[in-house]
Amino acid sequence: MSVLLTHEPVVNKSRAITANRLIVHAPSMEAACDALNEIASSWPMERTVLLGLGNIAPDATLVEWELPENTLVELPATFLATQEGLDLATAMHDKGTGICVTGAGHGEKLPGNLSFRFGLVDVVAHPRVLHGIGVPLAVGLGNAAGFDAAVSAGFAGATGWFFLNGSPKAHRLTPGHAQIVRVLNLVRRDAEVKEIETALKQDVALSFKLLRYINSAGFGLPVEIQSFRHAVTMLGYEKLNKWLSLLLVTASKEPGAPAIMQAAITRGRFMEQIGQVFFDKSEHDNLFITGAFSLLNVLLGATMDAVLTEMHLPDSIVAALTGRGGVYKPFLELARACEDNPKLLATQAHNLGVDLQAINRAQLAAVSFADTLQND
Numbered sequence: 545m546s547v548l549l550t551h552e553p554v555v556n557k558s559r560a561i562t563a564n565r566l567i568v569h570a571p572s573m574e575a576a577c578d579a580l581n582e583i584a585s586s587w588p589m590e591r592t593v594l595l596g597l598g599n600i601a602p603d604a605t606l607v608e609w610e611l612p613e614n615t616l617v618e619l620p621a622t623f624l625a626t627q628e629g630l631d632l633a634t635a636m637h638d639k640g641t642g643i644c645v646t647g648a649g650h651g652e653k654l655p656g657n658l659s660f661r662f663g664l665v666d667v668v669a670h671p672r673v674l675h676g677i678g679v680p681l682a683v684g685l686g687n688a689a690g691f692d693a694a695v696s697a698g699f700a701g702a703t704g705w706f707f708l709n710g711s712p713k714a715h716r717l718t719p720g721h722a723q724i725v726r727v728l729n730l731v732r733r734d735a736e737v738k739e740i741e742t743a744l745k746q747d748v749a750l751s752f753k754l755l756r757y758i759n760s761a762g763f764g765l766p767v768e769i770q771s772f773r774h775a776v777t778m779l780g781y782e783k784l785n786k787w788l789s790l791l792l793v794t795a796s797k798e799p800g801a802p803a804i805m806q807a808a809i810t811r812g813r814f815m816e817q818i819g820q821v822f823f824d825k826s827e828h829d830n831l832f833i834t835g836a837f838s839l840l841n842v843l844l845g846a847t848m849d850a851v852l853t854e855m856h857l858p859d860s861i862v863a864a865l866t867g868r869g870g871v872y873k874p875f876l877e878l879a880r881a882c883e884d885n886p887k888l889l890a891t892q893a894h895n896l897g898v899d900l901q902a903i904n905r906a907q908l909a910a911v912s913f914a915d916t917l918q919n920d
Contacts (some may be wrong), residue, residue, distance in 0.1 A: 547579035548886050549904045556701040559800040565703045567596035569886040573605040586908040587612045590915035607635045616642035616661050625652040645677045673698035707800045725854045728788045732856050741772050786829040793836045796843045804843050806914050811879040812836030813910035819875050834861050834872045882907050
């Protein structure tokens with residue numbers, strides 16, 4: 545078995561992202577650390593990272609490993625209750641490594657001389673908060689209702705993809721979303737700059753947010769864009785299409801929207817990164833848009849058909865988003881597998897002929913990119 549990463553967000557009571565959780569899947573601790581060292585330059589440093597070990601048996605390699613400074617390591621409660629676990633945790637603590645506890649609640653006697661930053665608790669097995677394990681985070685949630693129940697029970701937050709589960713029922717976009725789609729469609733059909741500017745001026749907040757994203761650190765432009773006309777001159781319509789697409793993804797004002805936005809932007813950036821060797825440069829923005837738009841139905845509270853009906857998107861993007869196929873669909877499936885399915889991820893990587901370390905590096909870069917945009 546080779547080394548693979550999956551990722552998920554950590555959210556607080558308000559469902560705002562407070563950390564990222566990366567789970568490494570590897571045959572041994574040594575193999576995991578070696579693989580992570582190779583991609584250390586791509587490590588997301590904008591937020592705290594909780595590093596889960598999958599089914600890897602912890603060992604002294606964790607003490608030797610110079611892990612990134614923003615990273616906490618998860619150790620199973622059953623392991624911490626052993627002498628080997630106590631010795632390893634003590635050595636890690638003495639080195640300054642933050643520790644989180646996982647799988648507690650089965651009668652384990654945890655070391656009383658160590659402090660833990662977070663305790664990840666399966667709420668199906670233990671719906672009530674456990675004490676002495678650090679800040680309690682719920683795992684194993686199925687949906688937003690389960691999250692609300694966990695918070696009511698005393699959990700400080702949760703980790704996982706529970707917030708993506710739901711059945712949007714609306715069949716029309718809200719006026720605010722529809723206005724962004726209108727501008728996006730104007731750009732897609734190469735309308736006159738003046739016509740697009742007029743549409744943007746109908747929503748001052750929209751214009752401000754567009755310029756904010758264009759000038760964000762995540763895109764690294766050499767000059768500051770001062771106006772929409774300046775943006776057209778500097779970037780052209782193809783790039784503006786990507787910026788407006790990003791704006792649509794971040795338009796929701798729902799309480800749980802930031803986490804969904806994070807997931808959507810991460811999918812888009814991952815697809816853009818991993819697809820570069822498969823597609824001509826002219827299609828890279830379409831890869832980003834496919835990934836970012838894959839959660840529009842959840843973000844906008846509408847069916848995907850309702851969203852796509854309002855937009856003039858290329859057939860290749862529509863085919864992937866509706867599950868009909870097309871050249872982008874395998875890469876969207878790869879992005880989704882990065883979230884919680886290492887076995888499927890390995891299979892799809894093999895089918896596409898993609899190097900696993902390239903997938904790991906692209907995941908880290910995508911998470912970091914999304915964090916940068918959210919923090920600007």
